Amino acid sequence: MIEHVENPVLELHNLTVTYDNKPAVWNLDYTLPAGKLIGVIGPNGSGKTTMMKAIMGLIKPSSGYIKLFGRDLADVRDKVAYVPQRGSVDWDFPVNVYDTVTMGRFNRKNLFKRINNKDKEIISDAIKKVQLEAFAKRQISQLSGGQQQRVFIARALAQEADLYLLDEPFAGVDAATENAIISLLKEMKQQGKTIVVVHHDLQTASKYFDWLVLINTRLIASGKTEEVFQKEILEKTYGGRLQILTQVAELLKQQGYPVREKKRPKG
Amino acid sequence: MDAFWIILTGSLVASSCGLLGCFLLLRKMTMVGDAISHAVLPGIAIAYLITDSRASFPMLLGAAIFGIITTMLIEFFSKLGKLQEDAAIGVSFTWLFSIGVILISFFAGQVDLDQECVLYGEIAYVPLQTIILDNGIDLGPEAVWMLGFNLLVVITVIVTGYKGLLVTSFDELLAASLGISTVFWHYLLMSLVSLTTVFSFESVGAIMVVAFLIGPPAIAYLLTDRLPRMLILSVLAGILSAIFGYFLAVGINGSIAGAMASVIGLQFILALFFGPKSGLNILKSNLAKNEKQKISA
Amino acid sequence: MDLFTDFFLLKDPNVKWVVIAVVLMSSSSAVIGCFTFLRKRALVGDAISHAILPGICLSFLITESKNPFYLLVGAFISGWIGLYLIDYITRNTKIKTDAALGLILSVFYGIGILLLTSIQNSGNAAQSGLDKYLFGNAASMMPSDIKIFGVFSLVLLLLIFLFYDSFKLITFDRNYAAAKGFPVKRLEFLISILTVFAIAVGIQAVGVVLMAALLITPAAAARYWTNDLKIMLILSAAFATVAGISGTFVSYTFPKMPTGPWIVMVLSLLAIFSILLGKRKGILAKWQKSRRVETKMLHENILKCMYHLGEVNSNFLELWSFAEMKDKRSLSSKQLNEGLKKLEKNGLVSIRGKAARFTEKGLEEGRRVTKIHRLWEIYLTKHMQLPADHVHDDAEAIEHLITPEIEKELEHQLEYPLIDPHDSPIPYNNKE
Numbered sequence A: 001m002i003e004h005v006e007n008p009v010l011e012l013h014n015l016t017v018t019y020d021n022k023p024a025v026w027n028l029d030y031t032l033p034a035g036k037l038i039g040v041i042g043p044n045g046s047g048k049t050t051m052m053k054a055i056m057g058l059i060k061p062s063s064g065y066i067k068l069f070g071r072d073l074a075d076v077r078d079k080v081a082y083v084p085q086r087g088s089v090d091w092d093f094p095v096n097v098y099d100t101v102t103m104g105r106f107n108r109k110n111l112f113k114r115i116n117n118k119d120k121e122i123i124s125d126a127i128k129k130v131q132l133e134a135f136a137k138r139q140i141s142q143l144s145g146g147q148q149q150r151v152f153i154a155r156a157l158a159q160e161a162d163l164y165l166l167d168e169p170f171a172g173v174d175a176a177t178e179n180a181i182i183s184l185l186k187e188m189k190q191q192g193k194t195i196v197v198v199h200h201d202l203q204t205a206s207k208y209f210d211w212l213v214l215i216n217t218r219l220i221a222s223g224k225t226e227e228v229f230q231k232e233i234l235e236k237t238y239g240g241r242l243q244i245l246t247q248v249a250e251l252l253k254q255q256g257y258p259v260r261e262k263k264r265p266k267g
Numbered sequence B: 001m002d003a004f005w006i007i008l009t010g011s012l013v014a015s016s017c018g019l020l021g022c023f024l025l026l027r028k029m030t031m032v033g034d035a036i037s038h039a040v041l042p043g044i045a046i047a048y049l050i051t052d053s054r055a056s057f058p059m060l061l062g063a064a065i066f067g068i069i070t071t072m073l074i075e076f077f078s079k080l081g082k083l084q085e086d087a088a089i090g091v092s093f094t095w096l097f098s099i100g101v102i103l104i105s106f107f108a109g110q111v112d113l114d115q116e117c118v119l120y121g122e123i124a125y126v127p128l129q130t131i132i133l134d135n136g137i138d139l140g141p142e143a144v145w146m147l148g149f150n151l152l153v154v155i156t157v158i159v160t161g162y163k164g165l166l167v168t169s170f171d172e173l174l175a176a177s178l179g180i181s182t183v184f185w186h187y188l189l190m191s192l193v194s195l196t197t198v199f200s201f202e203s204v205g206a207i208m209v210v211a212f213l214i215g216p217p218a219i220a221y222l223l224t225d226r227l228p229r230m231l232i233l234s235v236l237a238g239i240l241s242a243i244f245g246y247f248l249a250v251g252i253n254g255s256i257a258g259a260m261a262s263v264i265g266l267q268f269i270l271a272l273f274f275g276p277k278s279g280l281n282i283l284k285s286n287l288a289k290n291e292k293q294k295i296s297a
Numbered sequence C: 001m002d003l004f005t006d007f008f009l010l011k012d013p014n015v016k017w018v019v020i021a022v023v024l025m026s027s028s029s030a031v032i033g034c035f036t037f038l039r040k041r042a043l044v045g046d047a048i049s050h051a052i053l054p055g056i057c058l059s060f061l062i063t064e065s066k067n068p069f070y071l072l073v074g075a076f077i078s079g080w081i082g083l084y085l086i087d088y089i090t091r092n093t094k095i096k097t098d099a100a101l102g103l104i105l106s107v108f109y110g111i112g113i114l115l116l117t118s119i120q121n122s123g124n125a126a127q128s129g130l131d132k133y134l135f136g137n138a139a140s141m142m143p144s145d146i147k148i149f150g151v152f153s154l155v156l157l158l159l160i161f162l163f164y165d166s167f168k169l170i171t172f173d174r175n176y177a178a179a180k181g182f183p184v185k186r187l188e189f190l191i192s193i194l195t196v197f198a199i200a201v202g203i204q205a206v207g208v209v210l211m212a213a214l215l216i217t218p219a220a221a222a223r224y225w226t227n228d229l230k231i232m233l234i235l236s237a238a239f240a241t242v243a244g245i246s247g248t249f250v251s252y253t254f255p256k257m258p259t260g261p262w263i264v265m266v267l268s269l270l271a272i273f274s275i276l277l278g279k280r281k282g283i284l285a286k287w288q289k290s291r292r293v294e295t296k297m298l299h300e301n302i303l304k305c306m307y308h309l310g311e312v313n314s315n316f317l318e319l320w321s322f323a324e325m326k327d328k329r330s331l332s333s334k335q336l337n338e339g340l341k342k343l344e345k346n347g348l349v350s351i352r353g354k355a356a357r358f359t360e361k362g363l364e365e366g367r368r369v370t371k372i373h374r375l376w377e378i379y380l381t382k383h384m385q386l387p388a389d390h391v392h393d394d395a396e397a398i399e400h401l402i403t404p405e406i407e408k409e410l411e412h413q414l415e416y417p418l419i420d421p422h423d424s425p426i427p428y429n430n431k432e
Ligand SMILES: Nc1ncnc2c1ncn2[C@@H]1O[C@H](COP(=O)(O)OP(=O)(O)OP(=O)(O)O)[C@@H](O)[C@H]1O
Pocket: A019, A020, A024, A042, A043, A044, A045, A046, A047, A048, A049, A050, A051
């Protein structure tokens, strides 16, 4: 069940990413609509993070390509913000909340310039939106998990992007914070932003998201929540790996086969 | 006067190392710094052999070449050979270091570079090599000028490149997603470390540089949780160890560089047990918490 | 040359004992090093070897003698303190392992150097030779030292032998070992003790500065030849032996030369040799494998191309010119020539001048590859939700990989389909 859209914000075309020749995501091929809150759902190790990283150009795909707003990432970098999994940084790093959010304003052009007043305004705004004003001066390891997650979101807000990619923003977060974050995301959606969220909890998925992408190494479904949130599709998503696919992936790794031949044959 | 020059030399080494070391520590790359400081030895040795002098340009070149060879060798072992990272580092730098020592032992007597210098430097001789202008004006020790220049370069890069170093050290994924080249900042930092290692080599030897690279930043890291303060404290800790180290060495008639490293160790112990957020204080606050719990219970 | 024969025929009884001791010392370090290596704690060994220096100096200062037994005790204690501090710092502060290692390594080394130089400058007559601990000098070991170190190394090897099974288990599957009720903590403690001990002994030969290499390099080299821990231990001991003997020979020949750097030099060359040629995952082995893969792909692509040509008129045994083949599929002349030649040799095609035709065997092979390609395309549309025009590229690669078992499974799961997503027929064998 794959629903394609016109003028997609994000388009994945046959995206395959491998580690050590073994595909972590395999032939993902879907398009996402603008101005929606979109959930990416799949079991542990199903390649959600890998996919997000590939979209942000942080890992090179083995094959396929990605278009954002119909263009290459390099052309639209300013319009995309990425929130990595919380565990991907060292929270003991000697920076406070304000410093961390400030990094959202860095880019290639202003790297050697000082932060200006407009930036400062945006940063304070972002901190206010996630209700961390009281903690602005606090070192980031002295925050709760939920607060840390909000720091990351504030940093993304400071980027003032049109497309937001969030990797598991609700992991290790209490219910109250989760609600606060989700209403913030909904507010952003009202302003016409597109938000893609990697999410774990099936219970809440159908409540939160307008659109769902279900993956388990391969794409299972992509479409409006009410259409794809069905027992059969969910079972397929969580029903373990396909045996043949797993075998072939293992062979790819063992034999050192490329997932694509070097030269593109005519056909 | 000698004491002054020696302490100044030590402070200059400690400051450059202390500043760069903060970033190495935060990037969890201190062992790479360790590897580079060992691995530039053959470069230094070859430069000595060819030019038979301590002229700094060939030495820099030699060391730069071997700095690059080290990173390539580590890459070769870990990427092509699929050797685990820590072992790749270990194999590479011990090999290069052994080549350096062999070269030096082989040509011992022919050049003015010996095992002692490699092992603990010759900071005591620094005041002897001064720059004297044609008109007889004594500008002070050559090493001080070289290390001063090095410190200037390090400070300039850190001040102008602060944002780049900060964001690539804290969150590589964010940096890359913002289009900031993590590779560029990585290599910039590594080049500065190589440069500093080479300039410091004569004064403190190849191994003790590591104490200056890691020690003061580790002390500062225990004392503060803001990066700018950490940089400053690291420099201060380095300078303190240069001063007290000198007098300790004179006191027991031992290696000055060794004494400076020992004082770094002592400062670390002090920071560990009496610092604001560690050791005894944690113990105290834990005790206080327990008390509270008892009361509330 | 005389020196050479003298040395290797072990004419000098002293040399004989030195060689035996060095071999025992290096191989015991190399063997325990395999465990450090596999437990990903290679650089801990580096830190401990540096941390040993102050212990040696202090025990000299206290006992005023160079009795190797006291020095060993001192070395062991300070190595142990270093190890404990690394652990303490990483546990109780926000400082991470790498920095804790580097800090202990360099500060202990600094303290050692301070003490060493202070002892040297004090003019104590007995001190001469303490600096041998920095770069090692095996050839100048006293007969009494040799005995002690030889015996200690033997004990080490014996202990490793006795605990081999438990060590193996906690190295490869710590959790399982814990679940099975092994005293994991205590065994790890024992490995640490043995490591510190091996280092304290080994620095006689290599010196504190390069001791890490004796732990890491032989293990790393051995890993390229085998997956079997037992063989790995033996190989790594063998590498260390070769290096140990070479190093001793050099310092026997040139008394000024320290032993350590030469041992490390030989070890490193052995490691590079292993990385290039090792048969487990050496670079040459990997390169050969990828060459084989490329050849296989080329062959199968040519066969498939001929099969496609034959499909047009259902005339599979026709003679196809090279030009026709190149028309059907982008292959360079060189690829085509070489590929076909090899295929002819294997009896799959027969070449007539600038053209070729299938043999029966070749036709069967071409049919098989075509069939797998099309089955995989169906599989992709069904299970990866890919539109029909996106499946071809993937199948181009995977078709070369599918084993007969997977082929069977595919047919079965897809329920023996007749046409692929592009409406081309699935060519089953007549027998099927
Ligand atoms: N750097 C890597 N090297 C090798 N394999 C990797 C690497 N990163 C991820 N993998 C593998 O790729 C697969 C997908 O991982 P990924 O992190 O993308 O999954 P995920 O869906 O984000 O899982 P989770 O829900 O646990 O975050 C996993 O099997 C994982 O083991």
